[in-house]
Amino acid sequence: MSEKLIVAVSAASDSRRAVDWAVARASARHQSIELLSVVGGAVGMIGEAALIQAATSATEQLLAAEADRIAAAGVTVTTRVEVGDPVAQLAVASEDAALLVIGSDYRGPGKGPARGAHGIRITAASKCPVVVVPDFDLDDERSGVVVGVDGSPVSEDAIAFAAAEADRLGEPLTAVIVWTPISAPRNALMVSPHGYRDGMEQNAREALALSLGGLRSRYPDLEIEEAVAEGFPSLIINELAEGARLTVVGSRGHGVVRRFLLGSISHEVLQRLASVTAVVR
Structure with missing residues (x-):
């Protein structure tokens, strides 16, 4: 390489x-x-x-x-x-x-x-x-590396990159996964059942834990924080990134049509940069 x-x-x-x-x-x-x-x-x-x-x-x-x-x-x-x-x-x-x-x-x-x-x-x-x-x-009070996680293979590459950078910098790593509930028109008067919301959050926690499996043994001195949030991913990632030294997100792979496209989340994170941001494929 x-x-x-x-x-x-x-x-x-x-x-x-x-x-x-x-x-x-x-x-x-x-x-x-x-x-x-x-x-x-x-x-x-x-x-x-x-x-x-x-x-x-x-x-x-x-x-x-x-x-x-x-x-x-x-x-x-x-x-x-x-x-x-x-x-x-x-x-x-x-x-x-x-x-x-x-x-x-x-x-x-x-x-x-x-x-x-x-x-x-x-x-x-x-x-x-x-x-x-x-x-x-980027002021000196910033600390840590933030990585967006979604359970995809590209996300795994982003985690590996972010962990290596956090370990090199001696900074904590925050791995965040965001779940987004089904949206409905305002006049629909729909309230999400507790079971649905609890299930979505639990699925997100499990996906995050699975994605981070083995990371602590590979980097025993690395401080890792797991964050699960409800909302829109790019907004949550950039909120966390406002105090971070580095943010890492994954992108789509290459293809005939997708060559000049990013995934919607990485695209939106880049549009409103909150820190130095790495896009990993």
């Missing part, structure tokens, strides 16, 4: 935050970093070649400056500029990476737009886990 982290770099402020996050992780895990920028927008217009060349040269200078800025961290850094569609180019690059790290222009509730489709498509198309770094300061 590759130990290289690929960081998508641009001139935006969120890009620098992504680079800094990747450098800290690479330094701790003795990994290398490739800073990758993609010059996009070409449509084959006459006179476009000169513009592409100028943009490529400017981008190479940007990457060189970033490489110089992080040189003191002692991490092996390479740089690369590609030309083409950013989503497609980053998807290809991710085939040879342990992680793809990208920035997000989301600055928190009330402070900026939700994450646009561009970054979500990159995350969905990637062949490796993707870490999305929001464009706001």
Whole structure:
């Protein structure tokens, strides 16, 4: 398995935050970093070649400056500029990476737009886990790793990733599973029977316990908290993530149609980032 982290770099402020996050992780895990920028927008217009060349040269200078800025961290850094569609180019690059790290222009509730489709498509198309770094300061009071659980095979991969990160960071792991009751129109006057609600919660607890089976023996020093909640998964996950150092969710796998799609929960978590968030497939 590759130990290289690929960081998508641009001139935006969120890009620098992504680079800094990747450098800290690479330094701790003795990994290398490739800073990758993609010059996009070409449509084959006459006179476009000169513009592409100028943009490529400017981008190479940007990457060189970033490489110089992080040189003191002692991490092996390479740089690369590609030309083409950013989503497609980053998807290809991710085939040879342990992680793809990208920035997000989301600055928190009330402070900026939700994450646009561009970054979500990159995350969905990637062949490796993707870490999305929001464009706001993560204060030192944050602690712990939060992972969303739903009992699926992809969820198992997310748990494994989250546990390894929590153990490496020396932080507690919160594994949360959310059950959502059947909804009905307001005028239906339907009240869920106690047996139904109790059964849904019990099923969720059992699924969570099954998903975490063996984790404590694998990480004996890891503090694991099990959380079962009623509501909508992405809202609950982001509420917990507001105080966490890292959030981990699973995504759909690849397919002819699903290549540029995420599962609805991971999609919604990325739209309103509450912390650095990893999407694992």
